[in-house]
Amino acid sequence: SKLRVGLLFGGRSGEHEVSINSARAIATALQTGDNQSKYEVLPVYIPKNGVWQASEVGQQVLETGTPLVCDDSNPQQLWDFPPEVKTVDVWFPILHGPNGEDGTIQGLLTLMRVPFVGSGVLGSSVGMDKIAMKTAFAQVGLPQVNYKFIERSQVWSNACVFPKLCDDIEQSLGYPCFVKPANLGSSVGIAKVRSRSELESALDSAASYDRRIVIETGVTAREVECAVLGNDNPKASVIGEITYDSDFYDYETKYTDGRAQLHIPAQLPDNIITQIQEMAIEGFKAIDASGLARVDFFYVEATQEIFINEINTLPGFTAFSMYPQLWEASGIKFPELVDQLIQLAVEKA
Ligand code: ATP
Ligand code: MG
Ligand code: MG
Ligand code: MG
Structure with missing residues (x-):
């Protein structure tokens, strides 16, 4: 039946x-x-x-x-x-x-x-919270851009604490930096800031979305993503790249037709591809993910540096989304991918 x-x-x-x-x-x-x-x-x-x-x-x-x-x-x-x-x-x-x-x-x-x-409860919750996620990645030695964690209470504190907080962010991370609510997706609530006044308003805005906030050094890099599939012995897909004309890959760019281009597979040196695939699997395991995840990276061409940016345990799954397209290019068609995911769920239970 x-x-x-x-x-x-x-x-x-x-x-x-x-x-x-x-x-x-x-x-x-x-x-x-x-x-x-x-x-x-x-x-x-x-x-x-x-x-x-x-x-x-x-x-x-x-x-x-x-x-x-x-x-x-x-x-x-x-x-x-x-x-x-x-x-x-x-x-x-x-x-x-x-x-x-x-x-x-x-x-x-x-x-x-x-x-x-x-993923189960642990993998899903650690993957969603950018503070928990970065801590898990750091624990296994995955390279990340510089970052700081703060809480809403520090942003909405009195007039003495807030300027000191901003001074501290400027000194440790510099401009541009990215301000992110810890627990969202699709770039909702994320701001790229280049000045003190932009920093102040971005912090205030992020605090309205979430109690926990992440601030990161902004890097100039290519944006590449890798799909992972499996439970205890997960596999990594070919790598995909995203390009766009906007300031960064924000909500509008993600969901307005024609604003972003996906390049699958990304044109990268073989050793970089292998490193990204290994890092994707390490990141997957570090948060205790299972089934599927899409792992996002920054690749700085000049220095050949790779930074893991984040993991999405339930990535976009439309016919045009990166996750299924990466598997399609790796030899697994959409219906077969859906079948494998269901089989992985049954196996794990
Ligand atoms: P997703 O829709 O993939 O779940 P998200 O809301 O979890 O997105 P991030 O992937 O962390 O957000 O960031 C969204 C975008 O912001 C990135 O794709 C990139 O364009 C830009 N960005 C974020 N952090 C940095 C950074 N440190 N340096 C440069 N660009 C960044
Ligand atoms: Mg995300
Ligand atoms: Mg997401
Ligand atoms: Mg992302």
Whole structure:
């Protein structure tokens, strides 16, 4: 009999729309070729109010690609899961950002005792929090740009502490530097700053997104990404590169058609490719990821330096996203990739 796949998408995050697009591509792949006879899809949509919707509503959002308009006023309904949820054999959560990529959903699915695609609670939460992630990378000696961690309370402190904090950042990191809320994705809340006044407003803005903030030295480098697939013996894909005309790879550049170009495979020396692939697997293991992750790097051509930037444990998964395209170029087609991920979930459970 067919395995019933609960495709969990939408979610309470700024990447809700991306998640719908990822889920559409995965649902199609589950109805393609050999997958048709192996799997049956139950779409489970999480609208922005967090109240799970299965079957008809899920199917409708998948078909139209449009988020459901909903009100946020009835939080007790959060625990009234649709009854179909009990029939799921394996979950495929394709939620990006907070409340989905960060271990929260993974905790719930672990308690349900149903296998699910991707990292567990630890890998997901360490991967999402840029402070925990950088600490884990540093622990295994992965090269990173210089960084500092601060807390919201330091930004919103009194008029004596804040200027000292800014002095300290200027001295230790210099300009340009990047200010990032610790727990987001898709570049939401990230600012590139070049002056004291930009630093002050970027810190204030980041503090409104998150209690924890990361500040990094800005590097001038090529941006390359590597896809990882597997559990205990993960494999790395070919490398992809992103180019764009904007100041950096910000939200608008990521999601406006034609603003960014993906180059797969990236034109790089063989020894650099090998190093990036090894670092991607080391980073994957350092946070205890499983199933899949996309690892982002900076490559400074002049000095041949490679810095690991970050890991995404549930990367964008539309037909045009980097993760599936990297595997396609490595010999694994989209439907086969989806099949392998589900098999990895079942194996791990
Ligand atoms: P994703 O959508 O990949 O999850 P994210 O929100 O986790 O993104 P990052 O990947 O950390 O954010 O940063 C977003 C972009 O900002 C990078 O792709 C790069 O263009 C730019 N950037 C971030 N940090 C630096 C840095 N230290 N030096 C130069 N550019 C940077
Ligand atoms: Mg990220
Ligand atoms: Mg992300
Ligand atoms: Mg990134």
